[in-house]
Amino acid sequence: MQHLKLLANDNRGLNELENGTGLMGWHEVTQGSILPSFEGDATHIAHLKSEERSYSNFNSYTATVASWRVLKPVYNRDICIDCQNCWVWCPDSSILSRDKQMLGIDYDHCKGCSVCVEVCPTNPKSLIMFSEQTPLEDALGQWPEKKKKEDK
Amino acid sequence: MAATSIKNLKEFSTSNDRFEGAHTLCPGCAHSMIVRELMNCTDDNLVIATNTGCLEVSTAVYPFTSWDTSWIHIGFENAATAASGAEAMYKARKRKGSLKDNDASVKFVAFGGDGSTYDIGFQWLSGAVERGHDFTYICLDNENYANTGGQRSSATPIGATTTTAQAGSHSYGKKEKKKDMIAIMAAHGAPYVAQLAPNKWKSMAKGFQKALETEGPCFINTVSACCTEWKFDPKDTIGITDLATDSLIFPIYEIIDGHELNILYRPKNVIKVEDYLAAQGRYKHLFKPEYKHVIEQIQKDVDKQWEMLQRREEARI
Numbered sequence: 001m002q003h004l005k006l007l008a009n010d011n012r013g014l015n016e017l018e019n020g021t022g023l024m025g026w027h028e029v030t031q032g033s034i035l036p037s038f039e040g041d042a043t044h045i046a047h048l049k050s051e052e053r054s055y056s057n058f059n060s061y062t063a064t065v066a067s068w069r070v071l072k073p074v075y076n077r078d079i080c081i082d083c084q085n086c087w088v089w090c091p092d093s094s095i096l097s098r099d100k101q102m103l104g105i106d107y108d109h110c111k112g113c114s115v116c117v118e119v120c121p122t123n124p125k126s127l128i129m130f131s132e133q134t135p136l137e138d139a140l141g142q143w144p145e146k147k148k149k150e151d152k
Numbered sequence: 153m154a155a156t157s158i159k160n161l162k163e164f165s166t167s168n169d170r171f172e173g174a175h176t177l178c179p180g181c182a183h184s185m186i187v188r189e190l191m192n193c194t195d196d197n198l199v200i201a202t203n204t205g206c207l208e209v210s211t212a213v214y215p216f217t218s219w220d221t222s223w224i225h226i227g228f229e230n231a232a233t234a235a236s237g238a239e240a241m242y243k244a245r246k247r248k249g250s251l252k253d254n255d256a257s258v259k260f261v262a263f264g265g266d267g268s269t270y271d272i273g274f275q276w277l278s279g280a281v282e283r284g285h286d287f288t289y290i291c292l293d294n295e296n297y298a299n300t301g302g303q304r305s306s307a308t309p310i311g312a313t314t315t316t317a318q319a320g321s322h323s324y325g326k327k328e329k330k331k332d333m334i335a336i337m338a339a340h341g342a343p344y345v346a347q348l349a350p351n352k353w354k355s356m357a358k359g360f361q362k363a364l365e366t367e368g369p370c371f372i373n374t375v376s377a378c379c380t381e382w383k384f385d386p387k388d389t390i391g392i393t394d395l396a397t398d399s400l401i402f403p404i405y406e407i408i409d410g411h412e413l414n415i416l417y418r419p420k421n422v423i424k425v426e427d428y429l430a431a432q433g434r435y436k437h438l439f440k441p442e443y444k445h446v447i448e449q450i451q452k453d454v455d456k457q458w459e460m461l462q463r464r465e466e467a468r469i
């Protein structure tokens with residue numbers, strides 16, 4: 001399985017402001033401001049995967065919202081059918097898919113909404129919410145059995 | 153136009169995200185599902201203007217931007233104006249040959265909430281469409297002014313409680329019906345007008361691609377379920393949207409050149425509007441016996457609208 005290197009760091013951008021690198025604070029902004037999303041030329045960004053891009057420190061990709069989470073989704077590769085439902089409906093661009101394969105969750109940007117769990121069609125689900133503190137191995141060890149069809 | 157493949161979800165999942173995470177929209181917010189799909193369904197360079205509202209304040213939290221494309225915010229009401237201005241300048245410079253890349257494919261898009269689209273930015277939108285700019289306007293319709301705490305807009309349906317049209321002992325919430333913005337925009341003679349929803353991801357992506365391809369001003373109303381103001385659990389955003397499209401309170405359809413109407417989704421099992429209403433806190437009061445007539449009224453209106461859409465589809469006028 002492919003592993004992606006993520007760039008998230010809570011203090012990027014913000015650090016630059018506070019350390020006085022010549023950028024304006026919010027109270028100094030008067031007419032407006034321009035935030036470049038990338039370092040250098042960005043004309044062909046649509047053709048690059050995130051790991052191929054050079055994000056600027058102003059891109060929210062380099063920030064994290066991990067602290068918003070109470071529960072986290074855990075992904076179980078063994079059951080997943082790579083349908084990509086979770087990918088299309090994740091509101092926080094946090095499902096990592098490459099070459100039609102689901103690779104896992106980007107925990108820097110996931111807010112723990114559980115939409116992905118709801119839309120996962122497998123039985124048992126390939127994504128389940130666990131408390132933020134539960135180690136991934138423990139979560140995978142407690143995976144539920146396949147549910148029988150309910151009698152009508 | 154370089155449309156990305158939307159043949160099936162696996163194909164679509166190979167497209168590259170240009171709407172980044174760590175924006176500050178609520179967990180489960182449908183706004184980002186819609187915006188992400190628009191940006192993933194094309195490889196073209198995008199110039200996007202956004203009205204003030206949840207989307208704008210949450211994706212440009214200084215010093216961060218979540219937009220991997222040219223993006224501008226000016227004020228509450230003028231995304232359509234900003235997009236049309238940029239488009240006019242682009243055309244002029246293309247004619248003069250003074251662009252950095254004269255062959256690049258560039259599309260102009262404006263996003264607005266229902267407050268800014270149906271109410272406060274209405275004349276700006278109307279003007280831009282009348283002037284015939286080549287752009288696509290997408291309304292993220294969550295049926296209230298969500299960013300300022302849930303006030304009623306002219307997109308709020310009858311019977312919903314909002315902070316400025318509150319349900320109580322003497323009121324069942326908003327008394328007026330929702331404005332038919334799709335009909336209004338079709339009446340402008342816009343070449344492509346549609347109502348789409350993120351649970352039907354394929355018809356939504358297809359509609360977006362069609363609008364981007366179409367020359368001239370296009371308008372799309374998207375159903376954007378808002379867990380915070382509609383009062384449901386964030387995990388249910390897609391489930392609630394399913395109830396919305398399957399009860400036909402949000403029919404999925406397009407109107408081409410102001411007259412040719414096509415229904416894009418026919419639910420196999422049409423559910424009662426009551427089931428959609430019951431799933432949301434904003435309609436809770438309607439289930440008191442004294443407000444039963446409001447639910448009946450809503451069902452009648454939905455049936456009537458569905459009948460009208462089917463007849464118009466048949467008549468092709």
Ligand SMILES: Cc1ncc(C[n+]2csc(CCOP(=O)(O)OP(=O)(O)O)c2C)c(N)n1
Nearest residue numbers: 204205206228265266267268296297298299
């Ligand atoms: C001219 C003007 N009036 C009012 C406001 C305050 N305001 C900011 S966002 C907002 C609500 C936006 O509602 P909507 O357009 O429906 O977008 P949503 O937040 O629901 O996505 C309001 C009233 C403003 N910024 N400018």
Ligand code: SF4
Nearest residue numbers: 090110111113114116
């Ligand atoms: S919990 Fe929500 S934010 Fe996290 S991966 Fe699932 S859908 Fe995305």
Ligand code: SF4
Nearest residue numbers: 080081083084086120
């Ligand atoms: S929704 Fe479930 S089965 Fe489908 S790709 Fe995601 S984890 Fe796998």
Ligand code: SF4
Nearest residue numbers: 178181206298378380
């Ligand atoms: S209030 Fe509603 S529209 Fe605004 S960010 Fe939250 S869920 Fe989204």
Ligand SMILES: [Mg+2]
Nearest residue numbers: 265266296298
């Ligand atoms: Mg709104």
